[in-house]
Amino acid sequence: MNQSSTTPFTGITLALSKGRIFGETLPLLARAGIVPLVDPDSSRQLILPTSRPDVRLVIVRASDVPTYVQRGAADLGVAGLDVLLEQGGEGLYQPVDLRIARCRLMVAVSQGFDYEGAIGRGARLRVATKYAKLAREHFAAKGVHVDLIKLYGSMELAPLTGLADAIVDLVSSGNTLRANALEAVENIAEISSRLVVNGAAWKLYRERLAPVVEAIAQGVKETF
Numbered sequence: 001m002n003q004s005s006t007t008p009f010t011g012i013t014l015a016l017s018k019g020r021i022f023g024e025t026l027p028l029l030a031r032a033g034i035v036p037l038v039d040p041d042s043s044r045q046l047i048l049p050t051s052r053p054d055v056r057l058v059i060v061r062a063s064d065v066p067t068y069v070q071r072g073a074a075d076l077g078v079a080g081l082d083v084l085l086e087q088g089g090e091g092l093y094q095p096v097d098l099r100i101a102r103c104r105l106m107v108a109v110s111q112g113f114d115y116e117g118a119i120g121r122g123a124r125l126r127v128a129t130k131y132a133k134l135a136r137e138h139f140a141a142k143g144v145h146v147d148l149i150k151l152y153g154s155m156e157l158a159p160l161t162g163l164a165d166a167i168v169d170l171v172s173s174g175n176t177l178r179a180n181a182l183e184a185v186e187n188i189a190e191i192s193s194r195l196v197v198n199g200a201a202w203k204l205y206r207e208r209l210a211p212v213v214e215a216i217a218q219g220v221k222e223t224f
């Protein structure tokens with residue numbers, strides 16, 4: 001079970017990110033009989049053995065999950081629909097909506113900013129986001145001209161400092177927006193996390209992967 005670097009792992013590798021997704025995926029995995037033997041928050045280990053010797057978890061950045069699965073370094077992954085839509089999800093089969101980490105991708109502005117008015121005047125909108133592709137597509141579909149400002153975090157700060165007129169970001173309770181005197185003005189997409197599988201691996205190793213995928217799908221049904 002303790003994989004040395006010289007022993008190739010022949011089981012199933014599942015990629016997921018620390019934090020919210022890890023915490024919300026754990027109960028679903030537990031229902032599928034998969035329990036990590038190491039807590040990623042108190043350990044620096046990035047490869048976590050589980051109660052099933054044939055299943056291990058690898059801890060990666062949320063936005064790196066598709067890459068690991070697309071390139072076959074992981075067989076399965078848990079990725080937000082936001083990440084999948086932004087990156088395209090090419091070569092990935094998405095068999096299960098895990099219904100966790102639910103939120104909305106929204107347009108938000110400073111409270112009192114006349115968003116509809118600005119759009120109506122044909123003003124060029126400065127939009128800060130880490131979702132450049134999704135934001136571009138959203139505003140293009142509306143015929144709104146935008147200057148996209150790529151950020152990597154703390155999007156809420158952009159309108160408050162005058163960096164941008166609007167942000168495109170994930171919103172769940174709305175508490176963060178309210179705490180920063182922002183308000184949501186448009187919903188772009190309903191987001192949740194998806195189980196993703198390498199499409200080629202799914203064809204080649206379906207017999208091996210399907211029981212795990214089905215057990216997780218069953219866990220979702222029993223939980224929600």
Ligand code: ATP
Nearest residue numbers: 019020061062080081082083101102103170171172
């Ligand atoms: P990093 O912190 O490594 O830069 P990240 O900010 O994308 O990456 P998280 O904040 O853990 O990492 O977000 C991971 C995923 O969780 C997102 O891709 C999204 O699907 C979901 N998520 C993010 N924010 C929320 C939220 N407020 N409510 C519910 N789900 C969320």
Ligand code: MG
Nearest residue numbers: 019062153154
């Ligand atoms: Mg984050």
